[in-house]
Amino acid sequence: MSTPLHITISEQLRHQIEVGDYQPGEKLPSEHQLMDAFSVSRITVRQAIANLVNQGLANAQRGRGVFVTPQQKVDYSLSSPLVFLAEDLAHKGITLTFKNLSFRKVLPPKAVQRSLQLDSKASVYFQKKLLLMDGATGAIDMSYILLELGQKYASQLKHQMTFPTLEANGVVINHIDAVIECTHADYEMAGQLEVPLGQPLIVYRYTAYIEPDQPILQGQTISRADRFCYSLSTKR
Secondary structure, eight states: OOOOHHHHHHHHHHHHHHTTSSOTTOBOOOHHHHHHHHTOOHHHHHHHHHHHHHTTSEEEETTTEEEEOOOOOEEEEEOSSOOOHHHHHHHTTOOEEEEEEEEEEEOOOHHHHHHTTOOTTOOEEEEEEEEEETTEEEEEEEEEEEHHHHHHTHHHHTTSOHHHHHHHTTOOOOEEEEEEEEEEOOHHHHHHHTOOTTOEEEEEEEEEEETTTEEEEEEEEEEETTTEEEEEOOOO
């Protein structure tokens, strides 16, 4: 069985990207140039480009063309004693910034109620923020924090990372329970993270505790697998 033409074209372009013939941010040949180079139809070329986009190797910009996506991946080292994301990335020369998308008082889902040991009528503050690493969209963080902490530090939490803000105000995180799993981008997440619908994403679910084993915050960071990863070192 012969390989479809659009796969042949996208594989050749992928190889050229990987060996550096096309650099990050560089514009790929236009549709017409690819049609002439491979003697194929516009539909075949568009399928080939879609293959590259779906692999996270390129992004199509309406009216401008198709550009090679930077492939640098940010690595967050999960360690003990705790080193929080902003500090860890700063040590690696990466600037972490965020856009606050939402900060409001809500009744949390039942799973969050259980994690934070709350009754069914207790409100919390919900925050959603878009994380950018050196200006590139990397992840969405969504967290639920105890009502009294959200109220007290609202003005700071809207502009500063959560854990450093809490610790700067004397709320010391004792430990974090976390799970790493996979999900796929829904319509809203695809738009926010600039990925195709259904793209695999990494989910880091966490619950933070203060002494004595009091949960204060539950959340999840949903990140692009092509721009973000986690590492862990263990010792006997």
